[in-house]
Amino acid sequence: MSTDQRIVILADTHVGDRTTQIEPALLRAVKAELPDRIFHAGDVCKPEVIEMLSQIAPTEAVQGNRDWFMRYRLPMECQQTINGVNVTLAHGHISIWQWFLNYAVLFLFGTMSGHRKFQAKLAKEYPESDVIIYGHIHVRQDEVMDGIRFLNPGVSYPERRNQYKSQYALLTITSQGEIRAEFKSVQPDSPASV
Numbered sequence: 642m643s644t645d646q647r648i649v650i651l652a653d654t655h656v657g658d659r660t661t662q663i664e665p666a667l668l669r670a671v672k673a674e675l676p677d678r679i680f681h682a683g684d685v686c687k688p689e690v691i692e693m694l695s696q697i698a699p700t701e702a703v704q705g706n707r708d709w710f711m712r713y714r715l716p717m718e719c720q721q722t723i724n725g726v727n728v729t730l731a732h733g734h735i736s737i738w739q740w741f742l743n744y745a746v747l748f749l750f751g752t753m754s755g756h757r758k759f760q761a762k763l764a765k766e767y768p769e770s771d772v773i774i775y776g777h778i779h780v781r782q783d784e785v786m787d788g789i790r791f792l793n794p795g796v797s798y799p800e801r802r803n804q805y806k807s808q809y810a811l812l813t814i815t816s817q818g819e820i821r822a823e824f825k826s827v828q829p830d831s832p833a834s835v
Contacts, residue, residue: 645816649676652681654686656798666828667827687711701730718767728772772812776793806828
C-alpha cells in the first residue's frame, strides 16, 4: 500500500565553491519538514553536504557542472517512480559541452539560454517523465511544458537572486499520484554566513 511521499528538493548549494557551508538554518528547515526523502539537483560541490542531508532522510543527488569541475562524481540523472509518478532528477545543464556552448554564446552574443530552452532539452532527454526536477539556473520554476511538470527549487545558498535567503521546495506526491509543490525560503542565521 502506497503512502504520501514528502520530498525536499534542493539545488545549487555550492559548498566549497561559492559558500563555506550549507546554511544551518536551511538544515533545520529541511529537518522540520520531516521528509521521506531528499533530492539534490546538483552543484553540491562537497560530499559532506550529502552526508549531512542523509542524516535527515535518504538523499539522492546528481552531478552539476560545478561538481564536474570540482571532480565530485555523482550520477547525471536519477529516475524513480513514486506513487505511479515518473520523476527524473537532473541538474539541467545536459552535459559539460552544452554548458560550455551556452557560455560561448553568452560571450559572443551577450545572451544566455532561458529556462524554457533548458526544459525543452530535458524533455527531449527524458520524454517518459511526468515530473523533471532540475537546478542550474538559480531561479525557481514550476510549470508544465509539453505535458511534463518542471520544478526548480531555486538556489539553496544565500545570494543576490534569492534575496540572500536559502531556497528549497517541498514536493508531495500523494498515494493517489497527485503532485503538490511548495516553494520555501529560509533566512540565514547571521549576515556573516552570507
